[in-house]
Amino acid sequence: MTRILIIGPPGSGKGTQAERISERLGVAAISTGDIFRANVKGETPLCVETKKYMDAGDFVPDRATNKMVRDRLSESDVEDGFLLDGYPRTTAQVDYLDEILADGNQRLDVVVQLTADDEELVARLLGRAKETGRSDDNEAVIRHRLDLYHEQTEAVVATYAVRGILTRVDGIGIVDEVTERVILAGQSFCLP
Ligand code: B4P
Numbered sequence: 304m305t306r307i308l309i310i311g312p313p314g315s316g317k318g319t320q321a322e323r324i325s326e327r328l329g330v331a332a333i334s335t336g337d338i339f340r341a342n343v344k345g346e347t348p349l350c351v352e353t354k355k356y357m358d359a360g361d362f363v364p365d366r367a368t369n370k371m372v373r374d375r376l377s378e379s380d381v382e383d384g385f386l387l388d389g390y391p392r393t394t395a396q397v398d399y400l401d402e403i404l405a406d407g408n409q410r411l412d413v414v415v416q417l418t419a420d421d422e423e424l425v426a427r428l429l430g431r432a433k434e435t436g437r438s439d440d441n442e443a444v445i446r447h448r449l450d451l452y453h454e455q456t457e458a459v460v461a462t463y464a465v466r467g468i469l470t471r472v473d474g475i476g477i478v479d480e481v482t483e484r485v486i487l488a489g490q491s492f493c494l495p
Pocket of ligand 1: 311312313314315316317318319320334335336337339356357358360361362363364368388389390391392396427428430431439448474475476477478481
């Protein structure tokens, strides 16, 4: 049974590594960004509102995000573990996740922080923009997302460091190498 979080600035490889690591560990990967992108295709006021936040590079408000995560974590495929990618990003989300886990008598095994410097991240995301045309991958919005990471999500990282379940992994290098680093780092926290 494995419960793992992957945290990192935009472009650090969270989504890329989440897919590989979850496959290796045999647990479901849950990306709040992917769920939002799938959900905002509709025309309802909620979809339009959520898309506005994402296109601006702002966080979707905690209330909507938290409810979505609670619903997803109540599904049967995560009973034996999960990998959360991109959640929590605010200290209020940390508190909420603590509540969800406490309600299920569960705890996190490890939190992996992927690191890379801001200029590398901007270059990666501008590269992705050319391939996928994601609406939040333009330079001004990328820099705003990075600012939010530094202002709000670094406090989340610090919280897990104090709890002694944080491991930092260098996200620079070829994707396979980063995957091996994450697996190795996780093993010192009893991951298989
Ligand atoms: P996300 O989908 O999480 O977007 P992201 O932070 O850019 O991460 P992503 O997973 O796409 O990118 P990755 O680091 O894998 O969130 C999007 C939006 O959703 C947020 O801005 C927000 O509005 C909303 N949202 C999501 N979660 C939320 C929450 N909890 N609370 C509130 N709002 C929330 O990087 C991928 C790129 O890097 C790819 O191009 C990849 O090819 C490249 N890459 C990866 N590894 C590499 C390597 N080793 N070398 C070179 N390139 C690499």
